[in-house]
Amino acid sequence: MTWTSFHRRGEVLRDVIASANRRRDGRLPMELTGVAETFGDELVLLGALQLRWHTRLAGRIERELLAEPMELEDAVVAAWHATADELPGVRAILDRERTAPSTPASSAAMAKATAKEHVLLAMMAGRVSTPDDAAARVGAEIEDRARATYRPAPLPADEPSTLLGRLKAVVAA
Structure with a gap:
């Protein structure tokens, strides 16, 4: 991958995440400009979104552990909770693919990624010390607790109703 294609991939992924976070409908935004050319197919884009979620979650866990050791x-x-607030559209896509995978390949990919996430949760919570099936079960319990106690951040207000939104609309016109 060239430096230019690396940066282009990052730009397109940011656009995908922004669109997913606005829509929150759980669908991959394959219709966005550059997505098909950059990622090729849904499975590759799903993998990139899963990786973004996982790395953001791992970083958030590290910061939270510094505050509450x-x-x-x-x-x-x-x-x-904080990661779900930062990436609500990504979380919706991952949840949809976990419960109703679009292909057998995405089903397998999501199962593997979910198990790894559960192990991360369990190990970082100090409940297990080895990354095995028991760790995945404990991590699933932690995720269930997180989901049960999660209160999503409200959808952002319609921007044109704010002063800044109205100014942007006037400048764009």
């Missing part, structure tokens, strides 16, 4: 599981749950 004695309450490890609470910190992990808080990190899951």
Whole structure:
């Protein structure tokens, strides 16, 4: 991958994430300009979004653990909540692909990624010490707790109703 294609991929992925976060409908935005040319197919884009979620979650967990080193599981749950607030559209896409995968390949990819995420949650919460099936089960319990206690951030207000939104609309016209 060349430097130019690397940067182009990053730009397109940012556009995909922004669109997904606005829509929050759980569908991959394959219709966006540059997506098909950059990622090729849905599975590759899904993998990129899964990687973005996983790395953001891992970073959030690290920051939360710095703030609450004695309450490890609470910190992990808080990190899951914060990541879901930062990437609500990505989370919706991943959830949709987990529950109703579009292809057998995406089903397999999501199963593997989910198991790895569960292991991460369990290990960072200090509940297990080895990345095995038991860790995946414990991590699933932690994710269930995070989901049960999650209160999504409200959708942003329609921008044109704000002063800044009205100014942007006037300048764009």
